[in-house]
Amino acid sequence: MQTRTLRLPRFLAGGRAALLVVVALLILLFVLGASVSDRFATTGNMLNVYEQSAGLALVSLGQTLTILTGGIDLSVGSVISLLSMLTSGLIAGDEAMVIPVVAGVLVLGALIGAANGVTIVATGVHPLIVTLGTGAIVQGVALLYGLGPVGSVPISFDAFAYGTFPGGISIGATVALALFLLVSFFLNNTRTGRRIYAIGDDPHAADLMGLPRRRILVGVYAASGFFAALTAVYLVSRFNVGQPYTGANYTLASITPVVVGGTMLAGGRGGVIGTLLGVYLVSLLNNTLNFLDISSHYQLVVQGLVIILAVSVYVEKQRGLA
């Protein structure tokens, strides 16, 4: 009855070998980029790639959590759009309003997410449908609020997106990085963190074990809403104003790094570090496409291809008909 397992270092165990694949792809892409342009492999460009990863990083951090539970949050794009409008609309150029509005927006994001979670738990409808519905509602509210850019923010507000630490290291991207490390620690070292994996792995077993599955789900969707709100604040910092379609591409975009990073759509396997590497991969890919002078519209095409490719690579071979 001896059980033999391939002993990987702990941080790679549990299917996290997918991380190695992403790292390999990052290196490959780096070499490719360097061969395209002399300016690619410079510190300046790499800091640029890092800086531009922040928005995607924040939204896909929350998305990772929902996907780990075996769900998904398709409302994040709309939530970002609405909350970006509320941020600039309510601050309306007034320095004194910045802190209360940002705090309110973050709370509102978490509440919208919690509403998603409660609906999923109470109705038993698949998260895909629930969040698609919420997404449509939120997008509708955004358009009722305004059909174009709303309000403005003080000049200093751009520090989140464009501010740097000494050495030109982006503040926003570093905040995102820190949040990833924090959530990773949370997932690995707290009771709730481990239970997020358990309920994604086998929700039925989780119920029989008496794990608080419903409460955890509500929390996870609230977190996803919170990170969408943070993304909205970041994008307002970047573009100085919120618009009804600011977040439009972020729903699909938030899923790409998650699946590229090895988190299974079926739930229970993966982690945020994979997602972080996935974010850098996407960011590097877009940067490379810029150097190749390819229209930014192709970035969307490439992203679509990448997501299908990633899922098909990681998908487990079906056993029997089950």
Added chain:
Amino acid sequence: MLSLQGISKGFPGVKALTDVSLDVAAGEIHALVGENGAGKSTLTRVIAGVFQPDAGTVRFDGRETVWKGPGDAKRHGVHVIYQEFVLFPHLSVAENIFVGHERRNRLGLIDHGRTRRDAKELLARFGIDIDPEALVRDLSVADQQMVEIAKALVHDVKLLILDEPTAVISGREVDVLFDRLRRLKQQGVAIVYISHRLEEIFALCDRVSVLKDGNHVATRTIDEVTRDQLIALMVGRNLAELFPVRRSAKAPGPVVVAARNVEVSGRVRGASIELRAGEITGLAGMVGAGRSELALAMFGAIPMRSGSLVVDGREVSGLSPRRAIDLGIGLVTEDRKGQGLAMLLDVAANVSASTLNEFGRGWRFDRAREKRVAEQEIASYRIACRGPSTPVSVMSGGNQQKVLVARWARTSTRLLILDEPTRGVDVGAKTEIYRIMHELADRGVAVLMISSELPEIVGMSERVVVMREGVVTGELSKSEISEEAVVELATRRLAG
């Protein structure tokens, strides 16, 4: 410790438990026996707080109790080892053991070191040699079962329920388990032990309670009951009554379909089976023995890694469900809702589903004809429904099953495979399904019946093939068939 009074529980279309009363004392190992579908699992789930009873009271530890859920029951010391594993395949063994009772340090964070050490110690105490850091999905089924059992010992357990714990373990592992259970008994734990293996019950238990069709039939101390009496209580009716006698039993015809050395990844390891025209063959074995997988592979629904299907002496190439149907092979799957019936469609659509070509050429579809055929089938199989346009979803399990059998009986001219054809079906419908099987055999069709119910295997089969762990361990001719012989082959230790 536990006292049930007048527990009843129903589900839409089925009465699972009727007025069941049962006492289990502290320091007692109490066996719960009954045929499949007798209500053992439902009763387990009521005791564990998964289901709320429709009527009746649960007294636990001297107090009347209404569990708020399985977590509540667990906190009060009720632990269940379910037949299907409650394990998280992608968490480690140690994490599985402590999930719900995570080992934490002073900061409230998971103490990975202590989790690992405690798991190791617990497994060692049980004499189990499993790496606590291995992922559960990488363990053998037997090891997974041992992890399930180890999990029970983490808690301060007052009542331990085990549902078929030995289905996937054998020999030394069973001895270790029994030894452990006896020690728990001495510590005053009340144990409910559910098993099909009567010899285990006589070896281990103090008292035995029998459930039949959701009713509590009897409770006896183990000394005052014999094995035969117990079987009589479980079956509770004349076998000949339930299983109709096949009137025109002729000698079986030639082999029409044969599977040779079939391998299906992980589940079937070189199984061969021959099926004769007009003969009803039973395929027996424990859950997970690879019977369903063999059937699915023969039908082309899952790929064979190696081996072949021979029909009328010729090897079939390019096997697929479509090809199998064309060859006159049908398969009534175990999971009639998931893989068999279109639940939202009506009877007519479900009956015609595998013979659509019969009803139209090109883009035309002859609805009137479909309706006529469905009416015929409803009459000949005595399907209880309002008519061909009744949605299948509103029908009882037994009638749903008859619809499914009717569909496949239309196309199966050589072989019909029925996987657990009477699971979740009431007694009347069972007899009806047996009658249909006889009719098919009389028409010269080979019938292969997969069943986990020993009385059904013994009562219906003219020949029995037994599988264990993916290989055929033996074959019994009509005169050799008995429950004991089947169990013996199904649990036989494999050489090597």
